[in-house]
Amino acid sequence: MTVTQRRATPRRFAEVSALVEGEEGRFSAEIDPEWTIRDKPNGGYLLAVLGRAATWRGAHDHVIAASAHYLRSPDPGPVAIEAEVLRAGRSASQIRARLVQGGQACVEALVTASHLAGATVPYFDGGVPARGEAAFDDCPRLVSTMPGGMRVAIMEQVEVRLEPGSLGFTRGEPSGVGELRGWLSLPGGEDFDPTSLLYAVDGFPPATFDIEFAGWVPTFELTVYVRALPAPGPVQVLQRARLIDAGRLDEACFVWDRAGRLVAQGTQLAGVRLG
């Protein structure tokens, strides 16, 4: 049995995703043991670390599209990051980034970086689902002990707040719709930026919890589009299951800033022990 010294204060996202620059295109990072689900680091968190490396230097500060394929889960602790610019264009750049631990590649990602605007007005949003209606303060915070006793340490770091209608799974009564709605806040109320939004689209529990509780799901692939610079404050999240077939699940995620603007979208393919 492992006894972990628990920290009194959660560390900020900027700290747990910090990089130390080494030789050209190489970085080291320290994967935080608390940003985990059953001792495995959250996949969006790992993608955010890669996104930070991808935009470390170069003409474009903001990730607009990032696609990660997950090879094997790293353990918390030291990792190496390698980033290679594939093309540096005028309006966009492409970068390949990989996370390595103990000489083994764990996550590889492709990133397109460009420039994101602030408060533009969408020309069309007809294909975006409606946001939830419950305010941040009306959504109870999810605790780190899941049904069945599984500890999800990261829930003690970030605040996942679910609308009352999305909390059925905590009492064994999922709605069956396959949607979780609510809010996400970083430790210490740190504001989101395009890098931490890469985490945000994987910050919610699997939407399968609202269908049948079957534990966390291992992600094969996660794609994130960042659409705008977020306003300060927590973000509103909709995590939606689409198809569960032959032991695989895809989920779509929508993230709005506090001003109600869609700032990030995600899609992921995962394995699941349902169906």
Add this chain to the structure above:
Amino acid sequence: MTVTQRRATPRRFAEVSALVEGEEGRFSAEIDPEWTIRDKPNGGYLLAVLGRAATWRGAHDHVIAASAHYLRSPDPGPVAIEAEVLRAGRSASQIRARLVQGGQACVEALVTASHLAGATVPYFDGGVPARGEAAFDDCPRLVSTMPGGMRVAIMEQVEVRLEPGSLGFTRGEPSGVGELRGWLSLPGGEDFDPTSLLYAVDGFPPATFDIEFAGWVPTFELTVYVRALPAPGPVQVLQRARLIDAGRLDEACFVWDRAGRLVAQGTQLAGVRLG
């Protein structure tokens, strides 16, 4: 002015995406001049060529997730493909593949390959939109001359058949909904497989045509999930615009086989001269 000798018979997908194996992990291919939009190869077609290379040998035959970032468009003609296995696992493998022309990387993709089943029964499909209702034969075939006179050569190779309700843009009357529904058939009625499904999710015109006609859109990123082995015959497609903001558009695509089974899904981020 270029005069192109037009072929009497469209070439099959298996031919236009064929690879010639070279040294380890290297292939050559010939990008077909007719699988193009304004002389630029279709992005899904290029991803399919990369997917074919990724699964050329190795433990897993079927692409289940593929993510492409587009660096620059290759011209039709010879290209080199490089594929590197990142991890060969028991139930899944990950491969990186890139398409190079004249020494310049044009497309880089990450691929997860595994085994796809035939006719399983989905456990949950509550997050998947409804299929269109019009039969293949009730959907007129899209011609290769778009409004304004732009020639889309690939429309003479594949059959894109749109439901009557999705054809408004051809007479300057888009519905405003941002959805195109219909069917897609490969030349010669060739059946789809997991490789050609990578093309299928990019086979339809941009769903923006149903909002405002503004020409084709350049793709930054395309992610495809292949969910099942498709039944023989054409596939039914829904291409949906989600958000147009600050000159960028994301689209979701759903592909069903003739038996009504969701076999592939796509999402893409593109640039667009709207908004």
